[in-house]
Amino acid sequence: MFDFYDYFLAAVGHSPEEQEERRQDARALLRPGLPREQGNRLFYRRFAGYRADRVEAIGQAWFDGHMERGGLFHKDVLDALREHRAEGLGVVLVSGSFPACLDPVAAHVGAEEVMCTRPEIRDGVYTGEVLTTMIGAAKADTAKAVLAGRGADAAECFAYGDHVSDLPLLELVGNPVAVGAHPEVTAVAERHGWRRLPGIPG
Template structure:
């Protein structure tokens, strides 16, 4: 957040993939990127399969995330960002990109004077257009190393596992707000540490484990309804 921005009275944290938006941004963008940079259909299929293999059981999520981002080594950050905007524009025009009920909640929090923060294992090429459209105030995400405007393929900061809650906690402390006054939205059990950090957690979607947590703790649930 800009240094000159006055500290908000509270924060509202939003997971992105399958919470604020209906898809997994990293993989969906990667599919778009492969076509945009001119890979043949056969090569696209091979690289897509390799990327999705990183989600297979037994692969630690943080390690899979790190290996995924190696695929952008050697590409210019500006070029990747340009493709990220084109991917977002295409997806938005197709409809159904955002969960309308979650996007509406984000905008209500902003209207009420809270700062809204996207928290995601994805990276800026995907998330900056999402944040701009949604009107989010800040983005906490996986940060990639770059040298001379080119991605090296290394990850400087991961937002997988406990990374979301840790970064949210650091921001809460930095801004001097009360965690009890903050809100958080998530769809997956990996978001539970973030949700339990704040005083107002909200479960999104139909994940059975998350629904059980919501029922046990009296948390509200949003269905996650795709907007047209």
């Protein structure tokens, strides 16, 4: 999200000084003590007043630029998703990000559904409010609903997560995969013998 936001600031014409100020202000939402759900809602206020179709077009351009440069995806996770699809399993993205970023990603990885944060749009314009925040327990609750709708057994499903807020989702399934080196996630993974994948350097 922050990578997209940096791209967005330049795309809508902010000066380098304005971009840096807004970047720092956005990253301050990760400060300790601020609930991740609250930070998620505050982040999307930054898009208030922008037309949704314009933000979506910027999202596609952001994605295309990354693909041209050969970056963006975590290779081990992408390979795993491709293996799941080859085995006939469905792929569902569950993310605190929003459709402007996730729709191009979903198309690339062949995801069947995208369950994500949904900013409010009125008359084609972002209001700055959020209808649905997909952080923490909301991810697991949504996954349960998806599984119920598909008649799937959670014990046979896989989930990938790299942050402590992903733990409820990881704990829901029979095949959780911890990605990266978040200390709390790593500790839980080691305690339960979960599969682990390395994170992306830097």
